[in-house]
Amino acid sequence: MEKLKIAGGYPLKGTIKVSGAKNSAVALIPATILADSPVTIEGLPDISDVHTLQGLLEEIGGNVTLLDGEMTVDPSKMISMPLPNGKVKKLRASYYLMGAMLGRFKKAVIGLPGGCHLGPRPIDQHIKGFEALGATVTNEQGAIYLRAEELRGSRIYLDVVSVGATINIMLAAVRAKGRTIIENAAKEPEIIDVATLLTNMGAKIKGAGTDVIRIDGVDHLNGCRHTIIPDRIEAGTFMILGATVGEGILIDNVIPHHLESLTAKLREMGVPVETGDDQIFIGKTDEYKPIDIKTLVYPGFPTDLQQPFTVLLTKAEGSSIVTDTIYSARFKHIDELRRMNANIKVEGSSAIVNGPSNLQGAKVKASDLRAGAALVIAGLLAEGITEVAGLEHIDRGYSDLVEKLNGLGATIWREKMTEEEMEQLKSS
Numbered sequence: 001m002e003k004l005k006i007a008g009g010y011p012l013k014g015t016i017k018v019s020g021a022k023n024s025a026v027a028l029i030p031a032t033i034l035a036d037s038p039v040t041i042e043g044l045p046d047i048s049d050v051h052t053l054q055g056l057l058e059e060i061g062g063n064v065t066l067l068d069g070e071m072t073v074d075p076s077k078m079i080s081m082p083l084p085n086g087k088v089k090k091l092r093a094s095y096y097l098m099g100a101m102l103g104r105f106k107k108a109v110i111g112l113p114g115g116c117h118l119g120p121r122p123i124d125q126h127i128k129g130f131e132a133l134g135a136t137v138t139n140e141q142g143a144i145y146l147r148a149e150e151l152r153g154s155r156i157y158l159d160v161v162s163v164g165a166t167i168n169i170m171l172a173a174v175r176a177k178g179r180t181i182i183e184n185a186a187k188e189p190e191i192i193d194v195a196t197l198l199t200n201m202g203a204k205i206k207g208a209g210t211d212v213i214r215i216d217g218v219d220h221l222n223g224c225r226h227t228i229i230p231d232r233i234e235a236g237t238f239m240i241l242g243a244t245v246g247e248g249i250l251i252d253n254v255i256p257h258h259l260e261s262l263t264a265k266l267r268e269m270g271v272p273v274e275t276g277d278d279q280i281f282i283g284k285t286d287e288y289k290p291i292d293i294k295t296l297v298y299p300g301f302p303t304d305l306q307q308p309f310t311v312l313l314t315k316a317e318g319s320s321i322v323t324d325t326i327y328s329a330r331f332k333h334i335d336e337l338r339r340m341n342a343n344i345k346v347e348g349s350s351a352i353v354n355g356p357s358n359l360q361g362a363k364v365k366a367s368d369l370r371a372g373a374a375l376v377i378a379g380l381l382a383e384g385i386t387e388v389a390g391l392e393h394i395d396r397g398y399s400d401l402v403e404k405l406n407g408l409g410a411t412i413w414r415e416k417m418t419e420e421e422m423e424q425l426k427s428s
C-alpha cells in the first residue's frame with residue numbers, strides 16, 4: 001500500500017492536460033456489452049475504475065485489449081455470468097452492468113455497487129426503470145437479480161434526478177421493443193457522451209442532455225469507434241488547484257462550457273479565469289473574497305468539486321458557506337482539513353469556512369476520491385510535508401496525478417507505507 005507525500009508551500013506554473021472523463025468511461029465500457037461486434041473507445045483515463053471494468057468484462061467472456069488509453073472490446077462471446085461479489089464492489093459504476101446485461105441477455109445478477117461513501121446512495125430509481133421496462137428485480141443477499149421475458153418500452157418519470165439511473169435505463173431501453181421516454185432525466189455531459197456512443201452503435205436516442213430522453217429500441221447494435229469527452233471534474237480540480245496555489249496555470253483539453261458554474265464562482269471570488277476553445281487559463285490573485293456555494297445537478301455547481309473548492313475557501317478573508325444538496329454528508333474531508341489548521345465547522349448539510357487559515361502539513365487520510373483531491377490541494381498549499389493515505393480512492397479517478405502535478409513544479413511523490421502505518425490506518 002502506498003501514500004502520497006507532498007512538500008507544500010511552492011507556487012505552481014505551466015500547462016496541465018486533462019484526461020478522458022471517468023464518469024463517461026465507466027458507462028461507455030459497460031455499453032460495449034450491447035454490441036454484436038468490436039467497439040473501440042479512445043482516450044480512456046489510466047485509472048483503477050477503468051482497469052476494474054476491463055476485468056469485469058473479461059469475467060463475462062469479453063475479449064478486451066487496452067493500450068495507451070485505447071480499449072477495444074469484442075463482446076461477441078460474452079455470456080450473462082452472475083457477478084454477485086468481487087470486483088463489482090470496487091466501484092460505483094458496476095451498476096451499469098445491470099442495464100447493459102439486461103439489455104443484451106434479458107438477465108443479470110450483479111452485486112450492489114461500491115464507490116465513494118458519501119452517505120446513502122440508493123439505486124431505487126434504476127430499479128424502478130428496469131421494472132417499468134418489464135424486468136423482475138429482486139435483491140438477494142446483497143446482489144440484484146434481474147430477469148425479463150422481453151423488454152418493452154415505457155414512460156419512466158425519475159422521482160430523483162439521477163445520472164446513474166438515466167444512463168442505466170438508456171442502456172436497457174436501446175434493446176427494448178418500442179419507445180421509452182425518460183422524464184426528469186439528468187442532463188450531465190457524460191449522458192450525452194454515452195448516447196453518442198450508443199447512437200454510433202445504431203441506437204435511436206433523442207434528447208440526451210435535456211430532461212426528456214426518447215429511445216426507440218432496436219434489435220441489433222454494431223461495433224464502432226468512439227472518442228471520450230474530457231473529464232470536467234478533473235479539469236475543475238485543476239482550476240481550483242490553479243486558483244489556490246497557481247501563478248498562471250493553463251488547463252488543456254477541456255470543454256469550458258462544461259465548467260461554467262465553477263468559472264462563475266471563481267470569478268466571484270476574484271480569481272482571473274480566461275476561457276478559449278479547449279483551454280482554460282487560471283491567473284493569480286492575492287485577494288480572495290469569501291463566497292457561498294451550493295451544489296446542484298448539472299448545469300449547477302457539481303458536488304464532485306465541492307470538497308476541493310472548500311480548500312480554496314480557506315484562503316478567503318471571512319466566512320464562506322458550502323452547502324451540498326446532492327450528498328448532505330459529503331464532509332469527511334473536513335476533519336482532515338482541521339488537522340491541517342483549517343477553521344471549518346459542519347452544520348447539517350453545510351460547511352462553514354472561516355478564513356484565512358495558514359494550513360500546516362500533517363498526516364491525513366482520504367476517505368473518498370474527491371476528499372483525496374481536496375487533501376492534495378491542501379498539501380500543496382500547506383507549509384511543510386503532508387502525507388495523504390487512502391491513495392486507492394484517488395487512483396479510482398485521477399490519471400497520472402503525481403506526474404501531472406510535478407510537471408507544474410510541485411514536489412509530490414508516492415511512498416510505500418510501513419507495516420505500522422497500515423495497522424494505524426486499519427484501526428482509524
Ligand SMILES: CC(=O)N[C@H]1[C@@H](OP(=O)(O)OP(=O)(O)OC[C@H]2O[C@@H](n3ccc(=O)[nH]c3=O)[C@H](O)[C@@H]2O)O[C@H](CO)[C@@H](O)[C@@H]1O
Pocket residue numbers: 023026092093120121122123124125126127160161162163164165186303304326327
Ligand atoms: C459513476 C458516476 O457517474 N458517478 C457520479 C454520479 O453518481 P450517481 O449516478 O451514483 O449519482 P446520482 O446522480 O444517481 O445521485 C444523485 C442523487 O440522487 C440520489 N438517488 C440516486 C439514484 C437513485 O436511484 N435514488 C436516489 O435517491 C442519490 O442518493 C443522490 O442524492 O453522479 C453523482 C452526482 O453528480 C456524482 O457525484 C458521481 O461522481
Ligand SMILES: C=C(OP(=O)(O)O)C(=O)O
Pocket residue numbers: 022091092093114115116304369370397
Ligand atoms: C462520487 C464519485 O465517484 P463514484 O460515483 O464513482 O463513487 C466522484 O467521482 O466524485
